[in-house]
Amino acid sequence: MAVEVFNPETGKIEKEDVCQEKFLEFLYGNPIGSLLLWSVFKRKFFSALTGLWANLPISRKSAVKFIKDHSIKISDFTKKPEEFKNFNDFFTREIKPEVRPLSKGANDISFPADARNLAFENISKSDTFFAKNQKFNLESFLKDRELAARFENGSMLISRLCPLDYHRFHHLVSGRLVARREIGGFLYSVNPIALSKNLNYLNENKRVLNLIELENGKMCAVVQIGATNVGSIMNFDKVGDKVLRGNTMGMFKFGGSCIVSIFEEGAAKFDETLIKLSKEPIEYLSKANSKSGELI
Known part of the structure; x- marks a missing residue:
């Protein structure tokens, strides 16, 4: 399965460099692979x-080899490759603030990563989640009937990070963090190769639900989702x-990992190109802090 993304810097649809693509296809599309997935790879002990x-x-x-093999942009780092203590030190690396400038609009919504x-x-x-005719179950995802009712008919941004990416994530809106809750689960892949087979992997994976109250009183839910080999999700802010x-x-x-950001109905309007591509569905490549839409 070819994974295609739209690159706004080139204006072209490009094929994604998927890490271990053939192995993912084996795990999520082969009966023997499915058995290994169930018994080993989705389990917390493996990650x-x-x-x-x-x-x-x-x-x-x-880490040094990974940077070289995938031509990751070293000039963005705050450290030199040889200064990383281990692979996770590279993976959770900081980058220079000036290479991810914040969009300037007062009502802007940013891409979180x-x-x-x-x-x-x-x-x-919507029925175009990674594959046609896949319905997203909001109540199962949030594990909260009342909260799901509040966000019913709301808008949503799914931001999928792959192993090549900078893995710190940023606030996409300003407000007050009013609640946080951990939801236990497995650690399936969040790559489209997996999600095109079963969107419910998003509902079954380990995740952290954060609720941010916007200045206008509307609510935004930011859900950070773990995936295969992501057993640790760290948040820096405290409730309140x-x-x-x-x-x-x-x-x-x-x-790899994923962030799902959900706004109440009438709270947000996303970029038209982003919405149009999502109906295909073709993912839109982003850099953290660039504009994804506006608060209404």
């Missing part, structure tokens, strides 16, 4: 073991804190 390796000094050489994005004007009416758009919200440790 925990990978995480242990990524924290060892011996993994530093793999370097990611591939899909946006939907009305969650309840005032948060500012563009500030670093937290980070994922080693692996």
Whole structure:
């Protein structure tokens, strides 16, 4: 399966460099692979073991090789490649603030991460989530009937990070963090190769639900989702804190991952090109802090 993304810098649709693409296709499209997925790869112990390796000094050489093999832009880093202590130190790297400038509009909504994005004007009416005719179950995702009712007919941004990306994420809006809740689960891949087979992996994965109250009283839910080899989701703000758009919200440790941002009905309007591509669905390549839409 070819994974295509739209690159706004070139104005072209490009094929994504998917890490271990053939292995993902085997796990999520082959009966034997499905057995391995169920017994090993979705389990926390597998990602925990990978995480242990990524924290060892011996993994530093793999980080340097990974940077070189994938031509990751070293000039964005605040450290030199040889200064990383281990693979996770590289993976959770900081980058220079000036390379991810914040869009200037007073009502702007930012992209929360370097990611591939899909946006939907009305969650309840959309059926183009990574594959045609896949319905998104908001109540199962949020694990809260009342909260799901509040966000019914709201708009949503799905931001998918791959292992090549900068894995710190930023606030996409300003407001007050009023609640946070961890939701336990497995660690399936969030790559379209997997999600095109079963969108419910988003509902089954480990995730952290954050609720941000906007200045106009509307609510935004920011849900950080773990995935295969991502057993750790770290948030820097505490409940009750005032948060500012563009500030670093937290980070994922080693692996691919995903952020789902949901706005109440009538609170947000996303970029028209982003909405149009999402209906295909073709993901929109973003850099953290660039504009994704506007608050209404």
